[in-house]
């Protein structure tokens with residue numbers, strides 16, 4: 001956990017200052033939630049897996065009730081989608097039961113929970129973007145465990161469903177493509193569609209929901225959508241490489257095939273934000289440019 005510190009800033013600029021506990025603080029989203037809240041002047045208790053293990057009720061209770069936060073952002077999860085197929089019990093334990101422990105401890109502490117979930121709760125067969133009120137129908141062990149987690153939170157909590165997450169810290173498509181950019185040819189699937197979403201923007205939206213303690217489910221992604229093939233072309237071009245080196249393939253051409261099925265349509269209509277008059281995240285291309293600049297990968 002990070003030491004308790006209060007940074008004095010103009011409250012009007014940043015909204016109400018809070019004491020925020022972040023689970024999964026070592027992950028790509030957790031890292032940026034910690035950064036955004038710290039920069040806003042919040043007192044942040046950053047818990048990595050060693051200090052708060054979602055698979056261990058006592059560890060969760062101790063970390064949360066011991067630090068008495070105003071808000072818990074549950075950014076921790078077992079996110080190894082293909083590995084979840086082989087060990088669904090581990091997925092249930094961390095992604096579903098772990099949320100029960102977080103909810104219970106937060107209730108005791110009087111803390112609002114912002115729980116992070118996923119597009120994988122949907123089967124991806126809908127021809128148009130998914131709204132918050134569409135029926136989930138996960139097709140993978142990971143997706144089923146994350147839906148289980150959604151069902152563990154209290155109605156007053158905020159659930160943030162996001163998709164195709166990229167950040168400066170951790171593994172994601174932008175970093176994969178930059179690492180492969182010198183290869184003569186690349187192949188990426190052109191039959192899975194989604195909205196690349198950048199943790200720097202997502203973390204700001206999460207803090208906004210936390211400050212307002214808004215209840216219910218919110219789809220929160222950067223605006224715009226594309227396929228993985230289209231996204232890879234844009235990453236290559238923005239980083240000064242030849243986008244023509246990437247070839248579109250179908251998911252059923254992947255060799256070896258992935259253990260877990262992916263939704264063909266992962267596009268989330270941010271309907272609750274949009275219809276509620278709340279700010280939407282910028283277009284993913286703008287956010288991609290910022291991330292590439294941060295990574296020093298612009299030409």
Ligand SMILES: NC(=O)c1ccc[n+]([C@@H]2O[C@H](COP(=O)([O-])OP(=O)(O)OC[C@H]3O[C@@H](n4cnc5c(N)ncnc54)[C@H](OP(=O)(O)O)[C@@H]3O)[C@@H](O)[C@H]2O)c1
Nearest residue numbers: 024026027028029053054055076077079118162163164165
């Ligand atoms: N990545 C995506 O494309 C994507 C898409 C939609 C939704 N989401 C959701 O967004 C959230 C953040 O994902 P992310 O991309 O930041 O994933 P990530 O980089 O894998 O971060 C998840 C963090 O959770 C930690 N964790 C794993 N097991 C834990 C446990 N038992 N107790 C406590 N912490 C544990 C991991 O720690 P270790 O590294 O030590 O294992 C890691 O630091 C998750 O809820 C995920 O389901 C992600």
